[in-house]
Amino acid sequence: MFEAPAHALIDALAAALREHYGVLAVDLLLADYELNVLCPVIGVAEPVPVTGSAAGQVFVDRRAIVTEGPEGVRLLLPAAARGDAAGVLILDLEARPGPSELDELVFLATALGHDLRAADSVTDRYRNARRRTALTVAAEMQWHLLPGRSCRKPEFALAGQLEPAYSVCGDNFDWAAEDDHLVLTVTNGHGTGIEASLLTVLAVTAMRNARLASPRISDHAALADQAVYAQHAGRRHLSSLLLRFDLDTGMVAAVDAGSPMVLRLRGAELTQVNLEAQLPLGMFESTVYVEQTFRAEPGDRLIVLSDGVHESPYGNQRYTEQGRLRQTLVGTRRLPPAEAVRAVLADHNVFRQGVPLDDDAAIVVVDWAGRQQP
Numbered sequence: 001m002f003e004a005p006a007h008a009l010i011d012a013l014a015a016a017l018r019e020h021y022g023v024l025a026v027d028l029l030l031a032d033y034e035l036n037v038l039c040p041v042i043g044v045a046e047p048v049p050v051t052g053s054a055a056g057q058v059f060v061d062r063r064a065i066v067t068e069g070p071e072g073v074r075l076l077l078p079a080a081a082r083g084d085a086a087g088v089l090i091l092d093l094e095a096r097p098g099p100s101e102l103d104e105l106v107f108l109a110t111a112l113g114h115d116l117r118a119a120d121s122v123t124d125r126y127r128n129a130r131r132r133t134a135l136t137v138a139a140e141m142q143w144h145l146l147p148g149r150s151c152r153k154p155e156f157a158l159a160g161q162l163e164p165a166y167s168v169c170g171d172n173f174d175w176a177a178e179d180d181h182l183v184l185t186v187t188n189g190h191g192t193g194i195e196a197s198l199l200t201v202l203a204v205t206a207m208r209n210a211r212l213a214s215p216r217i218s219d220h221a222a223l224a225d226q227a228v229y230a231q232h233a234g235r236r237h238l239s240s241l242l243l244r245f246d247l248d249t250g251m252v253a254a255v256d257a258g259s260p261m262v263l264r265l266r267g268a269e270l271t272q273v274n275l276e277a278q279l280p281l282g283m284f285e286s287t288v289y290v291e292q293t294f295r296a297e298p299g300d301r302l303i304v305l306s307d308g309v310h311e312s313p314y315g316n317q318r319y320t321e322q323g324r325l326r327q328t329l330v331g332t333r334r335l336p337p338a339e340a341v342r343a344v345l346a347d348h349n350v351f352r353q354g355v356p357l358d359d360d361a362a363i364v365v366v367d368w369a370g371r372q373q374p
Helices: 006-021 054-061 099-119 125-130 137-145 193-211 217-232 321-331 337-351
Strands: 025-031 037-040 065-069 072-081 084-093 150-153 156-163 172-177 181-188 239-246 251-257 261-266 269-272 292-295 301-305 361-368
Touching (some): 006 084, 006 099, 037 054, 037 125, 054 072, 054 084, 084 099, 084 150, 099 125, 137 172, 137 193, 150 172, 156 337, 181 193, 193 217, 217 239, 217 251, 269 321, 301 337
Antiparallel strands (some): 025 084, 072 084, 150 156, 156 361, 181 239, 251 292, 261 269, 261 301
């Protein structure tokens, strides 16, 4: 499997599973860009809905399911890399595998999840399987820019999503997880189409460049501000929220350069984290950004929303009015971050009565556990 060409990765794995484990049939289901269905890579089967299916449960929970029936045993195994689920590996066998054999198959599915991430840089096969319709060029740029859609370490679990998935322009989220800290940014793009995407690519790339030179997120914001201003001389700008979590203490350094909103669920109490609004990136030359701090306590859930979510209008109402957003966030508290993101966006769609978004929407959910002290 590990020596197979990228496009033939799943085929090589299927052949090895048939030879060494007596597997009768193999399929791989990959999540589409909207996270609504799981799309088959092998064969011509119909996509499987994430909601209400066994495969969807495996994808959401990252836990294997074994089912038995008259036709044999079916294993549904999560294909995930460091908490970022790509899809579900499905294996049909004549008999239920023993504990050690099951552990080996789970390990192989996890290895497949890691290999799929690497394969995407070499082949289009798996990206093509995941899309149910064509992406716009701007959306293609945004999805390539993402570090993933979820990440998990002992100290935290996070997940994010962009909408409208197949035509998103400028909204973005980014992160880097290190031994002692997590940096998270959520960017609210400005404008439409490729111009918006190019602006976001410039800002996110500048912030990534700054991460390698300085631990201070105020420096990250300043470099991105300079890069955008140098290119557009103040004619174009964009908003971004930058957060740096200390994994030992839970202290969070924050720079609010615009409109993304931070909410905190502590128990059943939902409050907004009030940050000083500073200038958007690229509005003026050589803007000085100041870090603020707050503390994340073990058990906290932080939700970051771009204005496409919290300012989204339908008729004369906004999603934040009449407690709609609050009710949804509190009601999804027990769901893991990836499923909570899906649930919020699904309710957001219900609120709009299916009317397409007229602005990009980004949401990131972070569950904070903190580091256990020796």
